[in-house]
Structures are given as C-alpha cells and as structure tokens.
Amino acid sequence: MLQTLLNNPLFRCSLVILWMMVIFAFSHQANSGRMTEAVLGTMNVPIRKLGHLGEYMVLYVLTHWALNSIKYSIIKYRPVLAFIFSILYAASDEWHQNFVPGRSASARDVLIDSAGVCIGVFVYLLAERYLSDANDKEKNA
Numbered sequence: 001m002l003q004t005l006l007n008n009p010l011f012r013c014s015l016v017i018l019w020m021m022v023i024f025a026f027s028h029q030a031n032s033g034r035m036t037e038a039v040l041g042t043m044n045v046p047i048r049k050l051g052h053l054g055e056y057m058v059l060y061v062l063t064h065w066a067l068n069s070i071k072y073s074i075i076k077y078r079p080v081l082a083f084i085f086s087i088l089y090a091a092s093d094e095w096h097q098n099f100v101p102g103r104s105a106s107a108r109d110v111l112i113d114s115a116g117v118c119i120g121v122f123v124y125l126l127a128e129r130y131l132s133d134a135n136d137k138e139k140n141a
Contacts, residue, residue, distance in 0.1 A: 019058060094113075
C-alpha cells in the first residue's frame with residue numbers, strides 16, 4: 001500500500017505543493033532576519049543561507065520525482081522542467097518578499113536558491129543511481 005501511495009502522481013504533486021507552502025510561509029514572516037539574529041547572533045546569515053540551499057534542493061528533488069510519476073509523453077525533459085520550475089519559484093518567492101514588512105527581494109538570494117537547485121540535481125542523480133544499483137543487486141540475488 002505504501003508503495004502504491006509513493007508511486008501515485010497526485011500524492012507526489014501534493015508533496016511539491018506542500019513544500020512550496022512551507023517555503024512561502026517562511027518567506028512571509030515579517031522581520032524574520034532580526035528575530036533570528038537575536039537568537040543566532042553572528043551565525044544568522046550563514047544559517048539562513050544554508051536554509052535557502054536546503055529549501056530549494058528539496059523543492060527540485062520533489063518536483064523531479066513528481067514529474068517522473070507522470071507517464072505522459074508530452075512531458076519531456078523532466079529534469080530541465082523541474083530545474084526551471086524551481087528557479088522560477090525562487091525568483092517569485094524573492095519578489096513576494098518585497099511585500100512583506102522587514103523583508104526585501106535579493107538577486108543574491110535567488111542565486112543561492114539556484115545553487116540549492118543545482119545541489120538537488122546532484123542529489124537526485126546520486127539517489128537515482130544508488131536506488132538503481134540496489135534494485136539490480138536485489139534482482140540478481
């Protein structure tokens with residue numbers, strides 16, 4: 001039953017939407033930089049930027065995984081589509097921050113988010129290779 005759920009395109013797409021909502025919620029926090037600086041001090045900026053990397057790495061992986069569950073031939077170049085989608089969401093999220101008190105849009109953050117997407121590509125390829133190798137070993141055993 002779990003395998004059926006994990007292979008369901010609607011479930012996978014729902015995870016992408018849920019993750020986008022998490023990113024939006026973090027971005028919609030007014031004055032969040034000042035709040036986290038009070039707790040994290042000098043580590044505030046590095047930790048927040050690592051958060052950007054992680055958020056968009058996960059978004060890419062989930063998006064690519066969701067697109068791979070859709071078996072229509074009209075969706076070609078799934079990795080490229082997931083890559084472009086994730087970067088466009090990063091840019092739109094930065095734009096959204098212009099309207100949040102105490103927040104601003106930053107091209108540098110879009111670049112950091114894009115680096116997270118690139119890490120996501122690498123992670124996805126590694127996971128795909130590892131899982132493929134594990135399946136091959138299981139079949140040959």
